[in-house]
Amino acid sequence: MSEATLYEKSVPGRIGIDLPALDVPEAELPEDLVRADNGLPELSQIQIARHYLKLSQRNYGVDSGFYPLGSCTMKYNPKVNEMIARLPGFAELHPLLPAASVQGSLAVMFNLQECIKEIAGFSAVSLQPSAGAHGELTGLLMMRAYLADHGEHARTQVLIPDSAHGTNPASTSMAGLTVTEIPTDGRGNIDLEALKAACGPDVVGLMLTNPNTLGLFEEQIDQVIELIHGCGGLVYGDGANMNALCGIVRPGDLGFDLMHFNLHKTFGTPHGGGGPGAGPIGASEQLAPYLPGPIASMQQGEVADKAAYRLQMPERSIGRVSTFVGNFGMFVRAYAYILNHGATGLRSNAEHAVLNANYLRTSLKNAFPVPFDRTCMHEFICRGKVGKSPVRAVDISKRLMDHGFHPPTNYFPLIVREALMIEPTETEGKQTLDAFIAAMLQIAQEAENDPDVVLSAPHTVPVRRLDEVKAARKAIFCDPFPDAEFLSRPS
């Protein structure tokens, strides 16, 4: 059932709110600024409340059900972190307050930096970047600055595996550098021979996700990092999958020079609804002076045993990459999440994420081919193909919606045909996983015996199969001001 827009529901003259009587003299506006029709819908408050409630009820989030969207880590965001972030002392801070009056908040930032340093084995952390891809760009700019300081101006090539997130090559281009793609070998690792061949005096470094987007731990990570360092390059870690390693492996110890952390994946902050994100970046001792700032620092104050916190620019900083300190509300949530779980809890989260993914992999692999069939980390890839059935990955995903599940990621990574990328996260129990397995196995049977029911899915959700071509290229946008001349419109 479709929900009409507020413009369609508008009734001329209906009023949603009564304004108080004017208690100041009415100002005269220049005539050319006065319009008879402002193009806004006219509705009562209850109409608006119902409209948005209905729309919100159609939303599907991790609080509605299982959401195994691979690479996105759709895990539960504990509500206590929301309560803490909404405490007035945090929520009502003004970013221009002097350091002396916001010591508690600076302590949160400092302590979060310290936690991430410890978890990842880095020398310093900046909380500035506002998302993972922003962290990537920041890291590349730091690598450039570091190499320039060392007279290495000829290095322009960034090596990126063909399984990488699309943001890696995009960030590289934005940083003014060139991408060299490195293939994946038969076990799902970066191809060592191809990497060797690409290493040379023009290499800025390697961008590597570990575990990679196939959900597999890079088995030759030591040799990979040695090769890059051996040719004078740096190793950037795409920390998107750090949630699989937390408390088990420290990227800094492996030799990564830099890595960003997606607080919404690893440390349970919300994915947003378009809201602000945070992608802090950690650096080795060599790279730490180049971090964006300001970052929080601590020194012993004048009062005995009382620390004093302040904001400071790193020595050779590339500068700011966001206004003020970054998205502070996310820092509060992530710090609360880390304190709440503690070291053993974080490790346990990673272990359960890996256990859940392997449980699904082994339960589904006989029905859906798994291209790199070895113990996976927090997610795995299978192919959405069943025998000779015409059913494809996208059809299976649509059919899963009839079972009340959010579909997995489709058609990524690009190197696996008909890829379904499944990430259950640590927050799901066995009953949910079993229900998902049962649904997948039923769909595999349907694909063979009754493919039409899968090809025409979904059948039970408010919106059926969408015309994706139209959605991608021929979208119809509602024009709320069809008569207004003051708006410029695309021709």
Added chain:
Amino acid sequence: MTNVLFTEDHEWISVDGDVATIGITDHAQEQLGDVVFVELPEVGKEVAKGDEAAVVESVKAASEVYAPLSGEIIEVNGDLEGEPSKVNQDAEGAAWFVKIKLLDTSQLEGLMDAAAYKAFVEANA
């Protein structure tokens, strides 16, 4: 089609004298899914073998189409820009992408014929 050659990047090449008509194979369009956008090069552009010659975007992914041969772009199939779904309907016919005036016909050596391409696709299924 006679005298049609194929590449490992799933492009077909139909050669007439020193002019090659190039498109993506039926197998390629099937793997891409519904094509929503095709970006073509400018006529007159010189391309070297392996250069990006066009971009094809489907509901799944955006992919580059690489020039399988060196030469000058002498004609592009403008119909595809207005009607990209043609690629799904007739990939190896009306939905050709570009025509290239070849610099070096020896580059045609080593390309696959229809039977070899079919075997290549099956081997990589």
